[in-house]
Amino acid sequence: MPFIVERSDFGQFFTVLKGMGYEIIGPRVRDSAIVYDRLGSVDDLPIGITDHQDKGVYRLRRRDDQALFGYTVGPHSWKMYLFPPRMRLFSAERRAGNLEVVEERHEPRRLAFIGVRACELHAIQIQDRVFLHDIFKDPVYEMLRKDVFILAVSCTVSSSTCFCTSMGTGPRVGPGYDIAVIEVLKPVHHFLVEVGSSLGGEVLSNVRHREATREEVESATQLVESNARLIGMRRSMDTSNIKELLYSNYGSKHWDEVAERCLACANCTMVCPTCFCSTVEDVVDLKGEHAERWRLWDSCFSNEFTYMHSGTVRRSTGAKYRHWITHKLASWIDQFGTSGCVGCGRCITWCPVGIDITEEVKALQRDGGVVVEEEAVR
Amino acid sequence: MSVSLEESIRRHSFFRDMGVGDVSSIAVHAKHLTFDADRFIFREGEDADALYLITHGRVSLELSTAHRGRIIIQTIEEDDVLGISWLSPPYKWHFDARALTLTRLIMIDAAQIRKRCEEDNAFGYRMMSRLVGIIMRRLQAVRLQLLEMEEM
Amino acid sequence: MGMHAYGGRYDVGVNAVEDRVGGMGGGVHGANPYLPRICRVRRVKRETYNTFTIDVEADGFRFMPGQFNMLYAFVGEVPISISSDPDNHEFISHTIRSVGHVTRALCSLRAGDSVGVRGPFGNPWPIKEHEGSDIVVVAGGLGLAPLRPLMYHVLANRARYGRVFLLYGTKTQRDILYRSELARWRARFDIDVHVTLSRADGRWHGNVGVVTSLIPRVHVDPMYASAFICGPEVMMRFVARELLNLGLDANRIFLSMERNMKCAVGLCGHCQFGPEFVCKDGPVLAYSRIASLLNVAEV
Numbered sequence: 019m020p021f022i023v024e025r026s027d028f029g030q031f032f033t034v035l036k037g038m039g040y041e042i043i044g045p046r047v048r049d050s051a052i053v054y055d056r057l058g059s060v061d062d063l064p065i066g067i068t069d070h071q072d073k074g075v076y077r078l079r080r081r082d083d084q085a086l087f088g089y090t091v092g093p094h095s096w097k098m099y100l101f102p103p104r105m106r107l108f109s110a111e112r113r114a115g116n117l118e119v120v121e122e123r124h125e126p127r128r129l130a131f132i133g134v135r136a137c138e139l140h141a142i143q144i145q146d147r148v149f150l151h152d153i154f155k156d157p158v159y160e161m162l163r164k165d166v167f168i169l170a171v172s173c174t175v176s177s178s179t180c181f182c183t184s185m186g187t188g189p190r191v192g193p194g195y196d197i198a199v200i201e202v203l204k205p206v207h208h209f210l211v212e213v214g215s216s217l218g219g220e221v222l223s224n225v226r227h228r229e230a231t232r233e234e235v236e237s238a239t240q241l242v243e244s245n246a247r248l249i250g251m252r253r254s255m256d257t258s259n260i261k262e263l264l265y266s267n268y269g270s271k272h273w274d275e276v277a278e279r280c281l282a283c284a285n286c287t288m289v290c291p292t293c294f295c296s297t298v299e300d301v302v303d304l305k306g307e308h309a310e311r312w313r314l315w316d317s318c319f320s321n322e323f324t325y326m327h328s329g330t331v332r333r334s335t336g337a338k339y340r341h342w343i344t345h346k347l348a349s350w351i352d353q354f355g356t357s358g359c360v361g362c363g364r365c366i367t368w369c370p371v372g373i374d375i376t377e378e379v380k381a382l383q384r385d386g387g388v389v390v391e392e393e394a395v396r
Numbered sequence: 397m398s399v400s401l402e403e404s405i406r407r408h409s410f411f412r413d414m415g416v417g418d419v420s421s422i423a424v425h426a427k428h429l430t431f432d433a434d435r436f437i438f439r440e441g442e443d444a445d446a447l448y449l450i451t452h453g454r455v456s457l458e459l460s461t462a463h464r465g466r467i468i469i470q471t472i473e474e475d476d477v478l479g480i481s482w483l484s485p486p487y488k489w490h491f492d493a494r495a496l497t498l499t500r501l502i503m504i505d506a507a508q509i510r511k512r513c514e515e516d517n518a519f520g521y522r523m524m525s526r527l528v529g530i531i532m533r534r535l536q537a538v539r540l541q542l543l544e545m546e547e548m
Numbered sequence: 549m550g551m552h553a554y555g556g557r558y559d560v561g562v563n564a565v566e567d568r569v570g571g572m573g574g575g576v577h578g579a580n581p582y583l584p585r586i587c588r589v590r591r592v593k594r595e596t597y598n599t600f601t602i603d604v605e606a607d608g609f610r611f612m613p614g615q616f617n618m619l620y621a622f623v624g625e626v627p628i629s630i631s632s633d634p635d636n637h638e639f640i641s642h643t644i645r646s647v648g649h650v651t652r653a654l655c656s657l658r659a660g661d662s663v664g665v666r667g668p669f670g671n672p673w674p675i676k677e678h679e680g681s682d683i684v685v686v687a688g689g690l691g692l693a694p695l696r697p698l699m700y701h702v703l704a705n706r707a708r709y710g711r712v713f714l715l716y717g718t719k720t721q722r723d724i725l726y727r728s729e730l731a732r733w734r735a736r737f738d739i740d741v742h743v744t745l746s747r748a749d750g751r752w753h754g755n756v757g758v759v760t761s762l763i764p765r766v767h768v769d770p771m772y773a774s775a776f777i778c779g780p781e782v783m784m785r786f787v788a789r790e791l792l793n794l795g796l797d798a799n800r801i802f803l804s805m806e807r808n809m810k811c812a813v814g815l816c817g818h819c820q821f822g823p824e825f826v827c828k829d830g831p832v833l834a835y836s837r838i839a840s841l842l843n844v845a846e847v
Contacts, residue, residue: 107582112622115661117586119620153828154813157580265822268844295817298810300624309622311582316816323818324808327647328780331807337846341820349823433753456748456756466750470757496753536786540758541746543782544688544719 020230021222023199025207028086029060030225031169031197035130038221040167043099044132045092050078052092054099057132064089071177071363073372087133087201090177091362095291096131096142100162101149103315107158107298110309124158130167134195136188137180137360139170141291143194147354148294158313167217170195174202174241176249179363181376183246184255187360190242197221200238210238255376256383257347257357264348267382273336276378279371282335284317286365286373287342292350292358295323318342343378401426405502408449409475410526418519425508431495437478444481444489446503450474453499457491470534471496477530482506581813584620584664589657590639595725598646599690600655601631603639604663610634612672613697614804614832617642618812620664621653627809627827628654629694630668634701643693643725669812671832673698673776673802681800682710682768686787688717688759688779692725694804694831695778703739710773712739713766717759717783719746740765759783763790770795776832778804785842788835798836805830805838822847 023031032042044057047064057063069089070077081088111118134142149159173180173189182188191198196218199209210230213219230238287293297316302309316323319338324331332338350358359375366374402423405411411419429448431437437448437455455478456468469491472478478501481489487506513520587604595601602619611617616629619642626648632641646655657663675683675698683702687695702709714733718724724743734741742762744755755762759779775791777784784803791801807819807826814828822841824830841847 108584110620110622110664115658117620117622117662117664119584119586119664121580121583149815152814154581154815156815157582268841268847294815296811297816297818298625300622302623306622311625313582316818318817326806326808328806332846334846341847344822345820349820352823353825454753454755458750464749468745468748468750468752468756470761471744471755473755537758537761540760540783540786544717544746544758544780 020235021211021213021227022230022234023209023211023222023225023227025084025086025209027226028209031132031221032057032059034221034224035167037224038128040128040130042130042132043096045087045089047078051076052078052089054092054094054096054131060086063087063133068175069177071179071367073179073366073374074369076367083203084207085175085201085203087171087173088175090173090175090180091135091138091364093289093364093368095289095362095364096134096138097145097291097294099129099131100142100159100166101145101156101294101296101315102158102162105158105313107311107313110311112307112309124161126161126165128165128167129162130169132169134168134170134191135173135362136170136191137182137185137362138291139168139191139194140185140187140360141362142168144292144354144356144358144360145294147356148292152354167221168195168197170198170214172198172200172242174200174245176245176252177363177367178252179366180249180361181253181255181363182361183250184253184257184376185357185359185361189245189249200242202234202238202241208234210234253363253376255361255379260357260379261348261351263379263382264344268340268344270382270385272378272381272385273340276339276373277334277336279373280335280339281371282319282338283370284319285368285370287317287319288315289364289368290346291360291362291364292346293317297322318345339373343375346375347379401428401502404428404451405449405504408451408502410449410477410530414522418522421512421519422504422509425505426502429501429503431499431501433495433497433499435495437493437495437499437501438489439492440489442489444479444487445506446479447482447506447509448478448493449502449504450476450478451500451502454496455499456494456496458494459491466492470537477527479506480527480531482510483527581666582811584618584625584666586662587665589659589661589663591659592655592657595643596723599643599725600646601641601643602654602657602663603632603641604665606637606640609640609665609668610637611640611668611697613675613701614673614694615668615670616694616812616831617665617667618669618809619644619650619654620666621650621657622664623653624650625664625666626650626654627669627812629804629831631693631696632700633704634697635704636700643690643696645690666812669827671828671830673804673832675701675776678774678800679705679708680710680772682773683712684766684768684773684775684791684796685712685714686717686759686763686775686777686779686791687715688783688787689719689723690725691778691780691783691804692716692718693778695776696726696729698776699733703733703736706738711768713768714739714741715744715759715762715766716742717744717746717762717779721745721748721752758786760786760790763787763794766791766794768794768796770797774800774802776802776804781806781842788839798839799834801835802832803835803838804832 042057045052046062063086066081066084068081109120149156170191172191195214198212295316296313299312346358455472457470458466458468590603593601628642631643646652748756805826809819809827810816812827814825819826
């Protein structure tokens with residue numbers, strides 16, 4: 019049963035959550051971009067701001083209204099709070115051949131994520147699958163994830179880079195949230211609110227709200243649905259047989275062609291909300307008595323990524339890109355039972371040369387098909 | 397005597413499944429040889445005048461070098477063939493062949509084999525297919541050896 | 549055969565690995581898998597001019613043949629396969645070639661020193677599943693190390709297996725690992741051991757040639773033979789191909805793969821080989837499962 023929270027009361031979510039001991043993380047403008055950072059109040063949101071995104075393009079613009087969520091996703095994603103870019107795993111002491119390892123004690127944080135988009139909620143759930151539901155659990159992720167409160171937002175605006183409808187991840191928020199909202203600007207600025215958990219219900223009970231009318235539900239839903247139609251018309255990826263498509267194209271010439279454009283800069287992996295690769299760095303003090311092991315985000319585009327004493331496996335940019343896209347769209351399915359792509363479009367926006375994952379898939383569907391047929395004839 | 401020689405040739409994997417006529421025409425140009433361990437069967441640069449079928453023992457193909465002494469390139473065993481340099485000019489051995497253990501061989505006159513191949517092309521084809529098989533195997537091994545040198 | 553043979557296998561195997569993650573007396577399952585356990589070095593033995601075997605006190609540690617540990621030597625951590633007898637409950641061995649700064653630090657350890665150990669990790673050789681079969685073991689270079697526990701297991705349960713062949717190829721005389729053991733095994737009448745060198749001088753009276761040249765000596769019933777191979781990737785490909793020619797089933801040929809491993813628990817992404825995480829789906833993988841990827845450059 020959906021509810022209505024007026025714009026003037028929306029700030030109460032912040033005060034209620036803070037009162038419950040949550041640290042509030044959400045979108046705000048910094049360094050000419052909308053990033054995820056600590057928020058003091060509702061006024062810290064990018065009010066009346068939108069983003070213009072295209073291949074290799076990201077610009078903030080002013081809107082002619084006071085929307086709180088009138089933009090899409092920026093360079094940050096929530097993974098930076100659940101899978102920190104840099105963290106110490108343990109420290110060690112050495113005295114006369116004796117080693118002692120000291121486990122890292124992590125301060126528990128109660129984080130409330132405000133403004134999680136549908137695609138991002140899927141991304142969080144994909145990383146849950148990677149870090150929590152496989153043979154081994156990541157203890158850091160588990161600790162950070164445990165107490166997260168999610169206030170999700172169904173998108174009524176989209177960027178040209180969005181393709182969530184193809185990936186089945188949006189723009190309407192799916193299960194997994196505590197509170198989900200649709201922002202309605204006219205005629206009166208308000209939010210259609212749905213409760214997804216008992217915790218969400220508890221929070222909403224302390225925020226002024228009323229039951230939504232059928233018309234209010236319909237008109238809010240309509241905004242999301244027309245956005246969905248727009249997204250589908252603007253950008254799409256045909257995901258039928260996508261695993262087979264990529265697995266059968268290891269030998270495609272297309273990778274050489276991508277390599278001519280790709281700079282192997284790793285931007286796509288850094289902005290991707292599901293990319294989970296990391297490396298470790300061992301730091302030893304000058305006396306050789308104290309050492310620390312740090313975990314850092316890593317990228318399959320780096321040369322060291324596949325280094326072995328007998329040689330580096332993926333040296334060419336073509337092989338690196340092939341690995342990234344094949345992992346994201348194909349082997350991820352075998353590994354975790356889900357695609358690694360949520361259609362958020364970040365890799366398209368933040369690629370300095372505008373490489374577009376949806377176009378690369380189309381190219382494989384076009385050229386890849388030819389290669390397969392030739393082989394069949396032979 | 398010549399019957400048992402012919403039978404030994406027929407039992408060797410190289411001639412197995414070859415026609416009776418083929419084998420007996422070869423057998424007349426063949427003889428048994430025995431080498432004690434460490435004796436040279438042939439030396440690099442000598443005339444390559446025979447095909448050897450190893451019936452017992454192990455033979456090394458090696459190279460004598462100034463700095464590194466004797467380097468063994470490959471060892472060949474019982475039921476394998478030794479010596480293919482007689483196949484093409486200048487018909488000289490490329491390596492030394494030395495018996496590593498007591499080794500028994502059947503030596504077949506290479507000039508006679510070449511002559512028969514010339515006269516009877518069908519026989520020649522059968523011989524060549526077998527020899528190419530051996531060459532292919534050794535080529536593959538050398539390729540792997542080259543790759544392994546870097547990795548192992 | 550297309551790569552789609554991998555389809556829908558993500559659920560499979562999760563139960564199968566329950567057994568193999570419990571090594572650290574109590575197990576790494578559920579505990580912090582990033583934290584090394586401190587173990588005491590019992591002995592460091594020089595195997596060759598650049599290779600050492602480090603024995604650490606087992607202290608309740610259990611593993612299966614083919615599994616590996618992450619050894620932490622203060623300056624860093626490296627994956628090392630376990631090379632001791634799985635039934636030896638006193639110590640566990642790691643044979644290490646001193647080639648980088650971490651392995652050098654490991655090889656300079658002395659008895660009584662401590663070392664960090666995480667493990668055991670990885671999919672083991674399915675040797676128990678192949679009881680009743682003829683066994684072909686093919687090792688190249690240091691690849692003999694992860695096969696040694698398998699040899700111990702087979703020899704300790706000799707009656708449960710058919711014919712047993714061990715083919716070992718290495719570079720030169722001075723690279724031969726586990727000499728005394730090889731000699732002992734060669735002296736047994738119930739196993740065929742063949743050693744070949746890539747290069748030898750006149751003092752060597754054994755085989756010279758690549759390890760594939762030993763395959764014609766393998767006399768097994770191909771219908772009931774299983775092969776376990778470890779060595780450089782190219783060598784494993786050649787060996788697998790020769791074994792297929794002998795008539796062995798691709799599902800019964802197992803390779804131990806090597807890739808860059810950092811976390812060893814399938815979370816850091818480094819060791820991916822197609823859809824496989826070499827650290828948790830491997831290192832031991834059936835040839836049939838990876839054959840098509842082995843032929844692709846830079847996977």
